[in-house]
Amino acid sequence: MRHDWIRRSAFALALLGVACNVTPPKAAETASDTAPPSVLFGDLYIDAAKARIHPDTKTLADAVPLRAPAEIVADYDRQKPMSETALRNFFDANFRVDPPVETVAPPEGLSLRDHITALWPLLTRTTTEAEPGSSRLPLPEPYVVPGGRFTEIYYWDSYFTMLGLGAEQASLRRSMVDDFAYMIRTYGHVPNGSRTYYLSRSQPPFFYLMVSLLSPDDPAKAWAEYLPELKAEHAFWMAGEMDAAPGLPSLRVVKLADGSVLNRYYDGRDVPRDESYGEDLAVAVGTDRPAPEVYRDLRAAAESGWDFSSRWLVDGKSLTTIHTTDVVPPDLNGLLYGLEKAIAAGCVVADDPACAISYADRADKRRAAINALLWNADTGLYDDLDWKTGKLLGHVTAAGLYPLFTGAAEEAKAAEVASATRAHLLEQGGIVTSTINTGQQWDAPNGWAPLQWVSVTGLCRYGDSALAGEIAKRWVSTVSRVYDDTGRLLEKYNVMDAVPGGGGEYALQDGFGWTNGVTIALMDAMTEQGNGAAFTCPAMTGP
Structure with a gap:
């Protein structure tokens, strides 16, 4: 059995604190084995x-x-x-100093699909023990890393990576889910990545969707199996809920003027990031704001996965104006809606009707708030909200498709999102991240594999298979063209010109876990027919 009785009982007792609105204790950052x-x-x-x-x-x-x-x-x-x-x-x-992940080993001349298949063993790691004093966190099971400078497991990357693991890698998919479940049990949440310096933050909560991949025909069965961990992750994001008030967020919880409860990205520390120490110091020096406030906003942006983007910048240009913790984002809240729906479905399977009703009610309230407060009728997209001003920020980004991806969008609004996506975000190489070019990597002209998958499957969920198929074809064409030119799978792509991407704090990386996974999944959705490829919407595994 995956869950031994003692472990499950102890973890269930820990969750009693959650049920009583008691914040579970955090892992001690100053302990020698978890200190950054x-x-x-x-x-x-x-x-x-x-x-x-x-x-x-x-x-x-x-x-x-x-x-x-x-x-x-x-x-x-x-x-x-x-x-x-x-x-x-x-x-x-x-x-x-260990070298980066080497991913150039597959022989030349392989097809794109065969090259990706050959990459999986090169990207797979096992670290059941961490060397004393290192920043690495041990994990019980094998896992896939992104590649390049990223030699540890990453949270939201891994869901998109897992999409490309075939039937022959089912055990690896299960192992990765169990690694994340282990981190939830050990640290109270899934860290940004398996390093000590990531423990103060998480990343977009995709764990419930990873779990659904274990039983795609009956995801509720898998959610019931991992119910304690799913509840614990939800408790992490909702910690501080009882202390939040309008104008006074608590940790990751924001209570708005109408009483709605939504969430923001946050970080438990307000010092420079270990992995970007000098860069963060330079940002803080360039502003009159208190340095700890700047550091927390930089860290919160890292929790979002969009580090960095015009979404988080007051002036839309400079990191010195970063205000991530002021923003209530549609991507995070769409995912938390999906998590609440998944827990409710798992509770039904577990024959716990009170639990099912409680989480379904939470999901219904969150969906209503997303559609009432995060909908921008002017842009036709779900938008970021500044909780301090109560105003939408007018951002035209791929984050606006997340409520479609998780099923939180209203039908009429989903149709408007499709129109806005075609008009403003669809480029020759796929979906562009935003319409603003700031030099930051989560802005134009870059497109990213996870945002292609979110867009494709979100549009499919609401019936627009034509636009979904167009995005899929353009993305796969871009990845294929760059692979033919370079022999590599890259972290990000310039989808406006269908060439390698750029921008951000570090050099372009190759490998690359989530590009591999999404590209395989989208290729599987396309079949050659006549003079082109026919597209069939991928099966949905979420609630």
């Missing part, structure tokens, strides 16, 4: 990050100490290496 590197190594880490002794600060965050952290810190305090060269030499003598 900036805490564990103190001045050494901060000095190395500020000096940019490695071009990518994530290299520092992921470095493995060669001896006990306390010994390294003591020696650093004694030696006080002041110059950049001395600092780099000290770091290199005391830490091991």
Whole structure:
């Protein structure tokens, strides 16, 4: 049995605190096995990050100490290496830097599909133990990493990666779900990724959709199996609900003027991100706002997965104006609606009618709030709301399709979303992330695999298979063209020109987990017919 009786009973007892509106305790960030590197190594880490002794600060965050952290810190305090060269030499003598994921190994000449199939073993990792002092979090089962600089499991990436795992990889799909369930039981939520420096935040809550892939013909059966973990994830997002009031959010919960309860992205810490320490310092220096406020907004944007985007910027251009925690987004709330529906369906299977009624009621209220408060009639899309002003922000982005993806949209509004998508977001290479080019990676001209899948399946859910098929064909064509030119699967693409993407804090990465998964899933939805490809909407596995 997957769940032994003792583990399930203990976890169920922990959930009693949730039922009584008691916030479950968080994993202690200062414990030696979960402390982020900036805490564990103190001045050494901060000095190395500020000096940019490695071009990518994530290299520092992921470095493995060669001896006990306390010994390294003591020696650093004694030696006080002041110059950049001395600092780099000290770091290199005391830490091991592992290489990025190598994904160029498949032989040349493979078809796109065969190349992706050959990539899965290269992207699969097993880390049942973490080396002492490293930032890596151990996981009980094998998992797939995105690739490149991303050598750990990531939360929302993994759902889209799993879409491309075939029947022969069913055990790997189950293993990944069990890794996420383990993290929920261990840390109270799914971290952004399996690193200590990600523990203070999560990412868009796709766990319920991952679980549904284990039983696509009867997802409620799978939700019932993982019901304790699904409830615990919901409790994480709703922690602080009893303390929230209009104009006074609590953690990730926002209560609006009409009494509606929705959610925002947030982070439990308000210091520079370990993986982007110098970058965050530079943003804070460029503004008169309190630095902790800026850091939390940067971190909250990282929780959203859209790090970074004009969505989070007051002026639509500069990171110094970031205000992520002021924003009530349609993507997050659409997913939480889906989670609530999934829990309700799982409770029906588990023969717990009170639970089913409670979560169904939550879902109904959230759906009503999404359609009343996050609908922008001017743009024809679901929009981001500034809870401080009570005004919609007028963003034309692919996030506006999430309520279709999860079934939260009203039928008439879904038709308007389809029209707006065709008019403003459809480009020659697929769906563009936003209509604004800021140089940030989650803006024009980039398109991303997860947003193609959200758009395609959301439009299919509401009956627009023609537009869904057009998006799918354009995306697969872009990925195929770039693969033919470069031999690689990339993290993101410039869908306006159908070429590799760019922008953001780091170089373009290849591998790439979610591109592989979504591309395979969309290829499976298309069949050659006559002079072109015929498209059939993928089967829905959500509520």
